Amino acid sequence: MSLTLQNVSKRFGGVVASDSVNITVPKGKITGLIGPNGAGKTTIVNMITGMLAVSDGQISVGGRDITHASADEICRARLARTFQNIRILPDNSVLENILIGFHRHEKCSTLAAILGLPSARRESEKIVKMAEELLQRFGMSALADFPAGGLSYGHQRKLEMMRALASEPEFMLLDEPIAGMNDVESDSLAELFQELASTGMGILLIEHNIRFVSKLCEYIYVLDGGRLIAEGAPTVVLRDPEVMAAYIGGEHA
Amino acid sequence: MTNILLGYQPLFDLFLLHLGMAYSQWLVLRAGVFSLATAGLAAVGAYTGGILVVSLGFPAPVALLLAGLAGGIVALGLSIPLARLRGVYQAIATVAFIQIVLSLNIYASGLTGGPQGLNGIPKTVGTVTLLIAGILTVYLMYTITNSRLGRAFDAIRQNEAVAASLGVSIVRHQTLAFIISGALAGVYGALEAFHSYALAPSQFGFTFLISILAYVVLGGRNTIIGPIVGTAILLLLPEIARPLAEARMLVYGLLLILVINYLPHGIADTLIERARARRLSARLAKSDSVATTATRN
Amino acid sequence: MLLQQLLNGLVVGGVYALFAVGFNLIFGIQRFLNLAHGAVFMTGAFVAYYTVEAGGPLILGFLAAIIISGLLSVLIEIVCFRRLRKSGDAEFGAILSSMGASLVIMTVWQWISKTQVVRFPFDTVPVVIFRFWGLRVSLLQVIMMVAAVVIVMIMAWFLYRTSFGRQVRAVTDNEKAATLVGVNPNRTYSLTYFISGALAGAAGVLVGLAFNNINYMMGEPYLLFGFAIIILGGLGSIPGALLASLIFGMGQTLAIAYLPSGLTTAFIFSAMFLILLVKPTGLMGREEAGILRGRR
Structure with missing residues (x-):
C-alpha cells in the first residue's frame, strides 16, 4: 500500500x-x-x-x-x-475552513440537506465537534470564530494542515x-x-x-x-x- | 392606520415576489456560478404556470409545482453548457439564454400570446400566499447554506482548487445550485403570473435582470439577510423620495457603480462583518491571556 | 438577390466591426466586459444628430461624436473600473459597474431626447444609387464602407505601428513588468478606452444614418450583437473581431431575408451558444474559456 x-x-x-x-x-x-x-x-x-x-x-x-x-x-x-x-477561504471563519475539510465524510442525502432534516443537522453538529477537537489539538481553539483571512502566516499554514487532516x-x-x-x-x-x-x-x-x-x-x-x-x-x-x-x-x- | 398599511400592500407583495427572484440569483452567485439566467428562468416558470391554468385549466397549486419543475429542468439543461464555461463566458451565455427565451416567447404567439402577452389569468395568489412562500424560501436558503451543500458552495466560490482538493465535486454542486435557483425562479415566476392577471414578454427582460442583480449586490452576496435588505431598500427608496421614482434606473445605475466600488460586500454583509469584528475584539480583550497563548503556539 | 444580400451584409458587418473591435479591445487589455459600450455607441449617434440639427455639417457631427464618445469611454474607465482593477473580484464587479454606467447614460439621453425617436433630416446624405453588375449600392453604403475601412486601418496602424501600440500590448501581457520599464498603465488604459469609445461613437453615427432611428435604447441590441461577434471571433482578439463582424453581418442579413421573421434573434443566439460549446475560444481567440477543472 x-x-x-x-x-x-x-x-x-x-x-x-x-x-x-x-x-x-x-x-x-x-x-x-x-x-x-x-x-x-x-x-x-x-x-x-x-x-x-x-x-x-x-x-x-x-x-x-x-x-x-x-x-x-x-x-x-x-x-x-x-x-x-x-x-485558505478568506471569507469564512477558522472553524468553517476546517468544516469544509470534512466534506468527504458527510453522507446525508441531498434532500435532507436542502430541507434541513434532523439527519443533516445531526451530521453538521458532529463535524463541528470534530473540527473543534482538531482546533484544540493544534492549540487554536480561541481563534475558531475569527475570519481566516486575518490570521498570521503561521496560523494559516496550520489551518491548511487541519483542513487537509479533516479529510x-x-x-x-x-x-x-x-x-x-x-x-x-x-x-x-x-x-x-x-x-x-x-x-x-x-x-x-x-x-x-x-x-x-x-x-x-x-x-x-x-x-x-x-x-x-x-x-x-x-x-x-x-x-x-x-x-x-x-x-x-x-x-x- | 389600517388604511395606510393597506396602501402599502401592493408594495409588500412586490417585495415578496422580487425577494424570491433575488434569492434565485443569490444562490447561484453564492456557489460561484456567474449566471444571470434568473430572468429567463422566471419567464419559463411564469408562462408555464399561466398557460397551464389559462389554456389547459390546471388548478393553480398544481401549475405552480409544475412551473417550479419546468424552471428546474430548464436550468438542468442549461447547466450542461455552463459547466464547461468560466466567469465572463457564463455571464454571456446566460444573457444569450434570456434573449432566446424572449424571442421564442414572442415567436410562439399561439401559445404565449406573443407581444400582446398572456391575459386573463385568474388571480389566485394574494399577500398571505406570498408571505408563506417567502418564509419557506428564507427557511430553505437558511438550511441549504448551513448544510454540507452551503459549505461546498462557499468553498467553490472562494477557491475551486481548494474545494476540489477536499473532495468537493465542483460540477455536481454548481449544477445543483443552478437547479435549485431555476426551480425557485420558476415558482416565483408562476406566483407573479397568478398574482397579476396578465404576463408580458418584456416583463422578464433586462430591466428585470438589472433590478434583481442590484438587490443582491446592494444587500450582500454572502449572508442570508443580504437579499432582504437590498430588495427592501431599492423598492422603498422611490416610495420615500417620490422624485426618485421617475429616475429609478438612474438611481439603480449610480448605486451599482458606488456599491461595487466602495462597498463591494453590500450593506448587510458589511454591517454583519463589522459587528462580528467588534464582538471578537471585545472577546479577545476580555480573555487576553487565552488568546495570546493561542497566538503564540 | 443573394449577392445583393451578401453585399448589404458586408456593409452592415463593417459597422459592426467598429463596434465590436472597440468592445474586444477593452476585453483584450483588461479582461473586462464593458457593458456600457452600447451606451457609448448610442451617445455617438445622438451627438451627431444634435450637431446636424443645430445646423452643423455632418462631418462636424461625425468628428464631435467620435471625440465625445471617446471621452465618455475614458470617463467610464476612471469611474467604473479604475478602483476595481486593484480588487480581487474585478471580473464580476466590472460587469455590474459598467451595467450601472450604461443605465446612467441611457437615462440622461432619455431625458435629453424626451424619450422620443429622433431622425436625421432627409437629405443629410443625398440619396444616390450606384448600379453595377446588377447590384445596387447607395452613397450611404459607400460612406459606411469607406468610413469603416479607414477607421479600422487607422486603429490598426496606431496599435501595431506606433510606440503607443507597443505600450498597450506590453500592458496587456504584463502590467507589472510594463510599469517597471516605465509605461504608465493608467495613461495607456485611458488611451485604449478613448480609441474604443471613438470607434463605438463612429459606429453609432453610421447606424443612426443607415436606419435613421436614434433612441435611448438603440445600444442594447448592438451590445448583444457585440457579445455574439466577440464569441465568434474569440474574446480579446482584434483580427478575430473584424472577421467575425463581417461573417455576422452577412449571416444576420441572410437570416432576416430567409428565416421566419421572429426567429432571427433566437437563431443568432442559439448559434452563439453552440459556438461557446464547441469552440469557446472562437475563430481566433487565445483565451481559454473552459475552466481547468481537475484534469479536464
Whole structure:
C-alpha cells in the first residue's frame, strides 16, 4: 500500500516537463522530493493532485489507479494536499475552513440537506465537534470564530494542515509547507509531520530547504530538468556529484 | 392606520415576489456560478404556470409545482453548457439564454400570446400566499447554506482548487445550485403570473435582470439577510423620495457603480462583518491571556 | 438577390466591426466586459444628430461624436473600473459597474431626447444609387464602407505601428513588468478606452444614418450583437473581431431575408451558444474559456 508514480511523463506540446518519473511513497514514512527551481516539482504535484493531465504513465494510491481521476475523486481516494502558496477561504471563519475539510465524510442525502432534516443537522453538529477537537489539538481553539483571512502566516499554514487532516487521508502531499516560517515554527511542524507518519500516514514532502528534508526523510528523490537524477538516503544522495552540480548550477549560475 | 398599511400592500407583495427572484440569483452567485439566467428562468416558470391554468385549466397549486419543475429542468439543461464555461463566458451565455427565451416567447404567439402577452389569468395568489412562500424560501436558503451543500458552495466560490482538493465535486454542486435557483425562479415566476392577471414578454427582460442583480449586490452576496435588505431598500427608496421614482434606473445605475466600488460586500454583509469584528475584539480583550497563548503556539 | 444580400451584409458587418473591435479591445487589455459600450455607441449617434440639427455639417457631427464618445469611454474607465482593477473580484464587479454606467447614460439621453425617436433630416446624405453588375449600392453604403475601412486601418496602424501600440500590448501581457520599464498603465488604459469609445461613437453615427432611428435604447441590441461577434471571433482578439463582424453581418442579413421573421434573434443566439460549446475560444481567440477543472 503506497502512493506510486510509474513512468509518469508530462509534455506541453514538444516540451517535456516530466520525463518517466518513478516515485514510491510508503505508508508511515516521510518521503522527500527536492530539486532546484524549475526542476518540475510543481508539474509532479499538479499531476498527482489531478490539476494537470498526465501524458504517460500511471499514478496509484493504495493500489487504486488515479492517473485520470479528477481532483475531488483523488481526495476520496484518501490523498490530501496542502498548497505551496497558502489557500485558505478568506471569507469564512477558522472553524468553517476546517468544516469544509470534512466534506468527504458527510453522507446525508441531498434532500435532507436542502430541507434541513434532523439527519443533516445531526451530521453538521458532529463535524463541528470534530473540527473543534482538531482546533484544540493544534492549540487554536480561541481563534475558531475569527475570519481566516486575518490570521498570521503561521496560523494559516496550520489551518491548511487541519483542513487537509479533516479529510482523514492515508497519504498527504505537502507542497513547501515551511516556506516563510522561522525555525521555531518549522520545528514544531516537523514534530507534527513525524507524529502523523508514526500513525501510519504516508507523506510526500516537496521542499526547497534541504536541511529540513534531510532531517525528516529516510528516502529522498531529486528532480532536475523534469527527470529524477538521484534517489536514496539523504546522506548518500546529497553527496552525489550530479545533485551537487544541479543545485550549484540551478541556484548560483 | 389600517388604511395606510393597506396602501402599502401592493408594495409588500412586490417585495415578496422580487425577494424570491433575488434569492434565485443569490444562490447561484453564492456557489460561484456567474449566471444571470434568473430572468429567463422566471419567464419559463411564469408562462408555464399561466398557460397551464389559462389554456389547459390546471388548478393553480398544481401549475405552480409544475412551473417550479419546468424552471428546474430548464436550468438542468442549461447547466450542461455552463459547466464547461468560466466567469465572463457564463455571464454571456446566460444573457444569450434570456434573449432566446424572449424571442421564442414572442415567436410562439399561439401559445404565449406573443407581444400582446398572456391575459386573463385568474388571480389566485394574494399577500398571505406570498408571505408563506417567502418564509419557506428564507427557511430553505437558511438550511441549504448551513448544510454540507452551503459549505461546498462557499468553498467553490472562494477557491475551486481548494474545494476540489477536499473532495468537493465542483460540477455536481454548481449544477445543483443552478437547479435549485431555476426551480425557485420558476415558482416565483408562476406566483407573479397568478398574482397579476396578465404576463408580458418584456416583463422578464433586462430591466428585470438589472433590478434583481442590484438587490443582491446592494444587500450582500454572502449572508442570508443580504437579499432582504437590498430588495427592501431599492423598492422603498422611490416610495420615500417620490422624485426618485421617475429616475429609478438612474438611481439603480449610480448605486451599482458606488456599491461595487466602495462597498463591494453590500450593506448587510458589511454591517454583519463589522459587528462580528467588534464582538471578537471585545472577546479577545476580555480573555487576553487565552488568546495570546493561542497566538503564540 | 443573394449577392445583393451578401453585399448589404458586408456593409452592415463593417459597422459592426467598429463596434465590436472597440468592445474586444477593452476585453483584450483588461479582461473586462464593458457593458456600457452600447451606451457609448448610442451617445455617438445622438451627438451627431444634435450637431446636424443645430445646423452643423455632418462631418462636424461625425468628428464631435467620435471625440465625445471617446471621452465618455475614458470617463467610464476612471469611474467604473479604475478602483476595481486593484480588487480581487474585478471580473464580476466590472460587469455590474459598467451595467450601472450604461443605465446612467441611457437615462440622461432619455431625458435629453424626451424619450422620443429622433431622425436625421432627409437629405443629410443625398440619396444616390450606384448600379453595377446588377447590384445596387447607395452613397450611404459607400460612406459606411469607406468610413469603416479607414477607421479600422487607422486603429490598426496606431496599435501595431506606433510606440503607443507597443505600450498597450506590453500592458496587456504584463502590467507589472510594463510599469517597471516605465509605461504608465493608467495613461495607456485611458488611451485604449478613448480609441474604443471613438470607434463605438463612429459606429453609432453610421447606424443612426443607415436606419435613421436614434433612441435611448438603440445600444442594447448592438451590445448583444457585440457579445455574439466577440464569441465568434474569440474574446480579446482584434483580427478575430473584424472577421467575425463581417461573417455576422452577412449571416444576420441572410437570416432576416430567409428565416421566419421572429426567429432571427433566437437563431443568432442559439448559434452563439453552440459556438461557446464547441469552440469557446472562437475563430481566433487565445483565451481559454473552459475552466481547468481537475484534469479536464
